[in-house]
Amino acid sequence: MSPKIVDKEQKRLEIVEAALQVFGRKGYQGSRMSDIAQEAGIGKGTIYEYFNSKDELILAIFEGLTWEYEQLLNQLAESSQPPLEAILGSLTQLLEEVDEYADLTPVCLELWGSRLLSESLGLREKMSDWFERLSAAYARLIVKGQQKGTIHPEIDAKALARTLVSMIDGILLHYGLFRPSPSFFSKQEKELERMVRRALQL
Amino acid sequence: MSPKIVDKEQKRLEIVEAALQVFGRKGYQGSRMSDIAQEAGIGKGTIYEYFNSKDELILAIFEGLTWEYEQLLNQLAESSQPPLEAILGSLTQLLEEVDEYADLTPVCLELWGSRLLSESLGLREKMSDWFERLSAAYARLIVKGQQKGTIHPEIDAKALARTLVSMIDGILLHYGLFRPSPSFFSKQEKELERMVRRALQL
Amino acid sequence: MSPKIVDKEQKRLEIVEAALQVFGRKGYQGSRMSDIAQEAGIGKGTIYEYFNSKDELILAIFEGLTWEYEQLLNQLAESSQPPLEAILGSLTQLLEEVDEYADLTPVCLELWGSRLLSESLGLREKMSDWFERLSAAYARLIVKGQQKGTIHPEIDAKALARTLVSMIDGILLHYGLFRPSPSFFSKQEKELERMVRRALQL
Amino acid sequence: MSPKIVDKEQKRLEIVEAALQVFGRKGYQGSRMSDIAQEAGIGKGTIYEYFNSKDELILAIFEGLTWEYEQLLNQLAESSQPPLEAILGSLTQLLEEVDEYADLTPVCLELWGSRLLSESLGLREKMSDWFERLSAAYARLIVKGQQKGTIHPEIDAKALARTLVSMIDGILLHYGLFRPSPSFFSKQEKELERMVRRALQL
């Protein structure tokens, strides 16, 4: 409540922001703590007043993502739209927010791929968990649609749901890595939507 | 071909093989040159008789993949199957060969994500190139199908083709990282095939 | 004496006391200024209102010891006991007060042994001086005893005195480091006294 | 057996020797690995080919001391001299070898006193063990002498033995720290011998 606390939280955010910039530019291994400090306009030691280690810094970044992600899951669960529309809406939303996280894509890959880091940070498990939950939410919607008769009855809900998740992840990764032009990406969005719609419809 | 040259090439392959094992087990950053030497049953210095650096070693591995990949592109180009079947066949083939490269998935992510390595090795460009070429091949088949009237005429061939590539990459990455059970993955395969078939058909 | 001054001196003492506790628990190198501040229930910066550095803090502790030590020297000089009894009494007193300083023994060793600190603090010299003065006091008493005929005339007073000082220091150090049981240590005291008495007597 | 192994052992010794020099000059904390490397005329990294850490280096030094010390214990145990002479001989021997280890005295104190190091290296325990064993050896000799009637029967053998050990340690420490002149130290030796002889005799 005291102004000090406000400052502390503000500064913590500033440091995370700076870290995001630097990690996005140089990758995790390629970024030195002093780079991040410089980007934040503070001294190297100051970072350690707010984070205990470089690892904790990356975890803080991922916590931000986790939060956004929980939002998405909640929206899916609470959606009053018909199942098919809810799924398509969620896909569209992911694709539309893509620019917010695109800079972080390479860092995600780097950490995700690195046995050492991924395991010490518990990232692999965390990611696995994310995808499973999103997949389960899609599966529930598919089943609901099948019960309502709006989604094709022969579909294996779980298998398709998990496939959708992998697919969308692939599309997001390629966006972050190869940065297609907005006009082209918007065409891709349309094709994806058409594909998923036709796949699910009766 | 003097016996010396045969030896050289043979040993080169053995080293690449050992590197594959070790990278698959410990990741790229996590593997020391001495680990690879030990796995290959040779001295650390000997690796440098065949490769100039650790980077060159990883490049050699990727060249192996490139070769496999060229095969796939050639098959696609030369395929006498109807376009729709050719595309589905290619997807199926990628999914069926997945185990061959799955161990390397994390390493690919690690290198791909690491700005430092990815750029110094020219990986980003190389990968971009791969995906563009595969995408172009799919696009050509789609157009051909549209001309023949077997593929939906409203589809934007290039956009869908590039989307298919991202999707399939996502599915392969998730396979390598999360290792679904064979029975579940085979259901995913079926759902993917159905989805793509319905998306492309009239 | 304005109340401010009283406060200052009081607080200074409190800080020294806290430092004693913390140094005793964690050693000199192992104690952070913030530990001491916390123990004293004040802010880190406040210590620097009373002491210019961590070194000065340890010097203040040693000044306390010096004062106790001066007392001992004065008692020795002014003692009206026969020389032999004075020496034995002084040894006994040192052994009996051992618990007061025992916690500080490791810190003394740490500082004493560390070239860096020991020299920058002038500890080596200071300690050397202490021991020389105690030794000189013993030597004077031995000579007096020899003149009175109560102490063995063949003894080299200075050499024995200096040896007594080293011996007693060794015993105090071992007490502080290994903490013998009180009952065993009291037996050691008796044996030491017997030894010194027999060594000095005719 | 191969020349490489001989070199390795030789070099290991050279590094220990260099470390001894540097630690003796600057203390443990005050010595940087690069100082030791420079003293040994090798690269910094080379030290790590022979020792895993700075700690391991200091342990190697102490192992040398341990070995010398075991010799002393063995000599004491196997001595065919009368008990009194055996004890006095052992004390004399310790005092005569004093110059060999004197340079290491401050380092011993530094490590011994530093909670952090002493505990992580297991030094405190090791030292305690040394002193207990020497003390036990003296106690056995005292008891033997009492049985033979050459040593005063009222002496508490264990208490005196442990006191002798502390005493001699004090004398050795003061030698290493204050470096008395050889002529004075030799007088101290004589006084110590006389003292111990008179303390033990009937």
Add this chain to the structure above:
DNA sequence: AATGAATGAGTATTCATTCAT
């Protein structure tokens, strides 16, 4: 006077690469 947020100098350790044998 009191505080504690900010600072940055200082250092052990790893490991790709070299090169003498």
Add this chain to the structure above:
DNA sequence: GATGAATGAATACTCATTCAT
């Protein structure tokens, strides 16, 4: 050709001290 001993650049982290409030 093969080796592995030697190398040193590169970097996260700690903590005494400062100084704005």
